[in-house]
Amino acid sequence: MKLSELILLTVIFLIFSFIDNKVNLFLINFSIVSNITYLFLCYLCFRNPQKINSLFGAYIGFLIDLNQNVFFGLHAALFTLTILIINYNYFRLRMFSDFQITLAFSFFTAFFIGFKSVILITMNFQYLVVFLSFFSAFVSYLFIPLLGKFLLRKTEL
Amino acid sequence: MARLPDKSSRLLLISTFIICSLFLFADFRFGIFKPVQNFYNSSSLFIQVFSREYVVNPIFNSFSSILINKRSNDENQRLKEELNNLLIENYVISNREILNSNVFFDEFDIKNTLSKLLPAKVVDFDVNQYLCCDKHRMFLLTESTRELDSFKVVINNEGIVGQTIKINKSLVEVILLSDKSHRLPIQNQSGFFCEANGAGVPKKIFCDVDLTLDEKEFFLKQKFFSSGLGGIFPKGVEIGSIYEILELSQKEIRLTIELKADPLSSNFFGIIK
Numbered sequence: 001m002k003l004s005e006l007i008l009l010t011v012i013f014l015i016f017s018f019i020d021n022k023v024n025l026f027l028i029n030f031s032i033v034s035n036i037t038y039l040f041l042c043y044l045c046f047r048n049p050q051k052i053n054s055l056f057g058a059y060i061g062f063l064i065d066l067n068q069n070v071f072f073g074l075h076a077a078l079f080t081l082t083i084l085i086i087n088y089n090y091f092r093l094r095m096f097s098d099f100q101i102t103l104a105f106s107f108f109t110a111f112f113i114g115f116k117s118v119i120l121i122t123m124n125f126q127y128l129v130v131f132l133s134f135f136s137a138f139v140s141y142l143f144i145p146l147l148g149k150f151l152l153r154k155t156e157l
Numbered sequence: 158m159a160r161l162p163d164k165s166s167r168l169l170l171i172s173t174f175i176i177c178s179l180f181l182f183a184d185f186r187f188g189i190f191k192p193v194q195n196f197y198n199s200s201s202l203f204i205q206v207f208s209r210e211y212v213v214n215p216i217f218n219s220f221s222s223i224l225i226n227k228r229s230n231d232e233n234q235r236l237k238e239e240l241n242n243l244l245i246e247n248y249v250i251s252n253r254e255i256l257n258s259n260v261f262f263d264e265f266d267i268k269n270t271l272s273k274l275l276p277a278k279v280v281d282f283d284v285n286q287y288l289c290c291d292k293h294r295m296f297l298l299t300e301s302t303r304e305l306d307s308f309k310v311v312i313n314n315e316g317i318v319g320q321t322i323k324i325n326k327s328l329v330e331v332i333l334l335s336d337k338s339h340r341l342p343i344q345n346q347s348g349f350f351c352e353a354n355g356a357g358v359p360k361k362i363f364c365d366v367d368l369t370l371d372e373k374e375f376f377l378k379q380k381f382f383s384s385g386l387g388g389i390f391p392k393g394v395e396i397g398s399i400y401e402i403l404e405l406s407q408k409e410i411r412l413t414i415e416l417k418a419d420p421l422s423s424n425f426f427g428i429i430k
Contacts (some may be wrong), residue, residue: 072194
């Protein structure tokens with residue numbers, strides 16, 4: 001990956017993280033959590049697994065941990081785990097239709113939310129949040145590929 | 158074992174995940190990365206505060222001050238115009254008796270008087286020519302030149318400054334009293350009449366007096382008024398006072414009169430219709 005691409009992706013992820021934070025302020029009343037950052041990582045990893053490796057996932061994860069002031073390594077571990085899973089099931093996922101891909105990534109997102117909730121809000125963990133996050137991720141992922149293609153149209157990613 | 162995409166290293170994937178998990182465990186259990194997070198938070202806060210205080214706020218303030226300045230300038234200009242109009246109106250009202258006695262105002266009526274007063278603004282006044290040379294003209298812009306004709310009196314808040322000579326659409330050319338080719342019938346309080354010529358010098362007109370027929374007494378600061386004989390200027394309006402008495406010969410003197418109204422004192426004038 002070129003340095004310019006790395007900087008571009010860093011900026012995109014930080015912006016998505018910022019948007020997630022702001023959107024969640026409004027969605028939390030409906031027990032929904034926005035996950036554009038995570039879904040974008042899934043999309044990116046599935047699009048180009050050679051370049052989006054686990055080191056990149058760890059880098060972005062640590063950066064978001066610092067930015068969101070959560071446990072250091074939380075996002076990094078989950079991002080690397082996601083990249084690991086996508087890499088291990090890459091050829092299987094390639095055979096999926098778009099709908100199935102969306103379902104799979106929504107499932108990943110639900111797991112991501114669940115794990116984060118267990119670590120961050122242990123006392124107030126709600127299954128409803130995990131359940132609804134699945135649907136919100138499903139809806140969000142309908143737009144993520146378009147957004148990704150638009151943002152990365154001038155890169156080799 | 159599952160096949161990986163090309164160039165992907167199984168070892169790298171698993172080792173990165175394990176290291177990240179260890180980081181998470183270390184921070185969750187022992188909080189050993191708290192100093193790192195604190196440093197990051199304090200740095201980002203410092204950058205935010207610094208950029209807000211020294212970059213964003215100064216730029217925003219400068220832009221807003223430009224806007225405020227522009228607004229206050231416009232407001233100031235508007236108020237200035239209103240003030241000048243009021244000063245002209247005030248001049249008319251305070252001299253109503255004199256103005257009533259001329260051919261323009263039969264009877265003083267504030268509404269009627271003000272309706273006969275057309276506010277005008279300077280659009281072109283060659284001050285260099287005014288100060289150096291003997292042609293003293295200026296161009297005024299009025300809202301409407303309907304019912305406006307040549308030879309109308311032009312005043313400012315200090316008094317009469319001249320008369321209109323040409324009207325072109327909304328532009329009015331004004332000849333000042335001090336113009337070399339301007340003539341103004343004046344009189345003093347002792348009943349002396351003369352036709353004052355523009356001196357071609359700012360705020361100066363002069364009268365040549367022949368003392369052959371009668372002895373007259375003149376002194377400096379003696380006031381002169383319009384006599385109303387020309388049919389243009391109202392009678393009894395103070396024009397100025399004697400500035401200099403020059404002896405041309407034994408029986409002829411030249412009275413130089415300094416005008417009361419300075420055309421440079423304001424950009425706003427009134428034309429009496």
